[in-house]
Amino acid sequence: MESFDNIYLDISKQPGKCKLAESGLGWRPSGGGDTFTLDSSNIGAAQWSRAAKGFELKILSRSSGVIQLDGFDQEDFERLSKAFKIWYGINVESREHALRGWNWGKAEFTKAELAFNVQNRPAFEVPYSEISNTNLAGRNEVAVEFSLPAGDGSDSVAKPGSTRNRGRKAAAGPDELVEMRFYIPGTAVKKEKMEGADGEEEDNEEEAEEQNAANLFYETLMDKAEIGDVAGDTFATFLDVLHLTPRGRFDIDMYESSFRLRGKTYDYKIQYSAIKKFFLLPKNDDTHTLIVLGLDPPLRQGQTRYPFLVMQLKLDEEISLEMNMTEDILKDQYKDRLQPHYEEPIHQVVTKVFRGLSGKKVIMPSKDFSSHHGHQGVKCSIKANEGLLYFLDKSLMFVPKPATYIQLENIAIVTMSRVGGAVSASRTFDITVSLKGGLGEHQFSNINREEQKSLEDFFKAKSIRIKNEMAEEAAGLIAAALDNDAMGSSDEEARPDRGSADEDEESVDEDFAGSSESDVAEEFDSDHESSGDSDEEMGDASDGGDNEDERPKKKTKV
Template sequence: MESFDNIYLDLSKQSGKCKLAESGMGWRPSGGGDTFTLDSSNIGAAQWSRAAKGFELKILSRTSGVIQLDGFDQEDFERLSRAFKVWYGVAIEQREHAIRGWNWGKAEFTKAELAFNVQNRPAFEIPYSEISNTNLAGKNEVAVEFALPADEKANGHIEGSTKNRGRKAAAGPDELVEMRFYIPGTALKKEKAEGDGAKKEGSEEEGEEEAEEQNAANLFYETLMDKAEIGDVAGDTFATFLDVLHLTPRGRFDIDMYEASFRLRGKTYDYKIQYSSIKKFFLLPKNDEMHTLIVLGLDPPLRQGQTRYPFLVMQLKLDEEVSIELNMTEELLRERYKDKLEPRYEEPIHQVITKIFRGLSGKKVIMPSKDFVSHHGHSGVKCSIKANEGLLYFLDKSLMFVPKPATYVQIENISVVTMSRVGGAISASRTFDITVSLKGGLGEHQFSNINREEQQPLEEFFKAKNIRIKNEMVDDSAALIKAALENDDLSTDEDVRPDRGSADEDEESVDEDFHADSDSDVAEEYDSAHESSGSGSGSDAEMDDPDEDDAVDDEMDEEEEERPKKKSKVGK
């Protein structure tokens, strides 16, 4: 038996003792805890390289698991190499990592991990078990998301790998959660149908026909999805819903529901979300009485590039019915989901999705409060946050604004609700704003342009929830009504006469900015038009006689004689 002290397993917080024997290898933490063992028949390959705490021995198991043992001394290589060769029949490969610091290289898909090579040397490797999701972030860009510490069942436990895979830095303050690869150009995708036998005449041409040229980023994305088994690792889909409209993030997605997670498949983006990430589940009917909203509150939120989506908002038609049978054995349905799921559903689609989500995730469905009914008999009140219009729902323990930006406010955190009106225009009396101030100075949320008819239902709801209300628009409304009445009393026929522009000015008034340098015919024409109190009559005459543009001065005099007649005709 070979024994090594101060060895770290998968970047563990504390070191332990590593032992090798003919039957296999094991590691036990020095402070006590779970022991990791690996059978000799499961050891597929081994690599030796420099690492963080000295030298690292990386073991690749036959079941695609990756085990990293760090903290060896350089002198330990001979003992390890001899033990692996004699006991396991495996030669340890010595590898030197690229240390140039280049960020461009070549990606290589191995059996257990994605390797990024620079000048044929590995710069870093990403085990497939660490990858929780990937999607196309652009035409030539692929985003790779890593499993978070909270995702204990992110990709399941692979036999022949450590249990803490996927949550290495559980107590660390910082952790890498996403990496992006820019992959330009095109690549040839070779089909598996190529012959494995001896080459025949024309075999190269046949191979070229089977190779399909496509975007290199797409090929990388598809290969990674296949290698990392994203979605497939959860087993068969229990249910699938096609082309479901999502308001946040915007688009139509297919929903695949697995045992521990569900997947959203769109034209550009794919998302894999654990049921454990669902913290809130809302079913909110829209005011149009044609659609309903299903809202999922996620923690950690969904990421799309730099944008985070803490809420998923789906919109479904009320009259759309669906018939579906769950792809689940009777034994599994009876043992694990008894009284939670039914083998078959034939109901409106929003009820089916809600029941399946509730059965698989175990989350309670939150509905609008019975204590609130709007003036028009709806559960939501139409309003806006800044320039975004939406619906504000009043729930038993919270307020929820959807669809964008989806805003969740717990009632227990509300300090005071202020009702006010922005602006002094008479039209503002039709709407009002409410500002929800949070306790402890944690900020506020303003909901604008609420119909004035909703004031009384809102006040009754807040009073029922013992929320302090501050009304700042009582005096304003009285003043506005008084001002409107005064304007109606003072208005006369003289006050409402039309504004005739320069025709209402005195003839003797002088435009100080105008300097008459010459007495042109045009100036005389406008002067005469002013004297006849018909500044637009000249243009009317020109429009009536468009073919007389080249007339002489005598014809212009005849036009001036006709103008008063036309004006008097209008006056009648």
């Protein structure tokens, strides 16, 4: 028996002891925990190379993928290679990685991993078990998404022949690579595999087909990584289901532990364990209903994350579905959760199958709430996005975009206010939901004025504080109107100061000499001389002849 200390299995947090014997190898963590064992008959190949903690022994097993043992010393190579040669009949291949730092090379699909080679040396390898999804991101670009770590952060130890460590190796560190994109130009030739007379597969060059290289890479990776093709057959399939988030139509394939969304551009594989919330929300049009799945980790499409999956189904569309599983599986694993046959409206069938396979409870709108028109959702907007706000027993849910979930226990206060012009403010109002601990707020705008009482009754029943700024605003407007009336009926002292405009009648412009008495008199004197006594008689007539002494005397011409 050969024994090695301080060896790390699959990037585990704790080191352990690795032992090799004729029957196989084993690894036990030094801090205690589950032991990993691998039978000698399951060892397919072995590679030795430089790694993060020293030197790494990579074992390609025949059934459970790739096993990585890191932390060996350079002197351990002779002992390892001798033990593998004698006990397992396998030569340990010593490999050197490419260190040039080039980001272009050749991708090679091996049995258990995707290898990226630069000048015929491996730059990096990605085990298929670590790939959760792949999509065509463009005409010549393929996106590869990696599995996220387990939420509990615990070490993962695989059992013989199992895939328990799948997607959980990176749990050892806080940072991880979650997506990689390959640019693949040009075309490639796809060779069809044909079975020969001896039962072995042979390349048939006549069946060779030239196609886009990126498409061929994508299809090969889908096949090798078994994305969607999980163990077991498809239990149920729903075709052409409309999704509002992410937007598009997808076929849904239901498997034992996961389901797959198949679209024209994107494919997704989602574990049932990622479903944290399950909502069934009827729309206000009485024609459609929404099925909302809360996902953690969220669905990723490039840089966009979708924490909620929103499906829209017609209420009057009925389907007939036969579950593709044996009676034994149905009775043993899904007793009282699934039926062998369904013939109901599609939204009920999808809900029952998802609930049966995932084991999640279905959340529906609260019976304590009903809108002014008897609906269970209230029409409103988040910024420029219109949607429906549903009032549940323990939360609020806005759909479809951006899907927003708020737990009632986290709400500090709800503020009702009017925003907008005079016309819109009289018909609609906004509510602002402020969260406890200063965690932010959510504003829902353009709510019909008729829904105010329904919302107030619901929040009061849930013992949530309400601040009605509309009532305060109305009281302020009434007070302002009364003040204006009082100001209008007051005397001159209450008039607003108009500045110098009020002084025009009383002030005298002393600098203006054009209106002097002498100038006016001279002008009339010249007329008087030419017109005789007619002007004087006209003046007497206008004064009635009684105020002869009060009239100004004419200036005597010198």
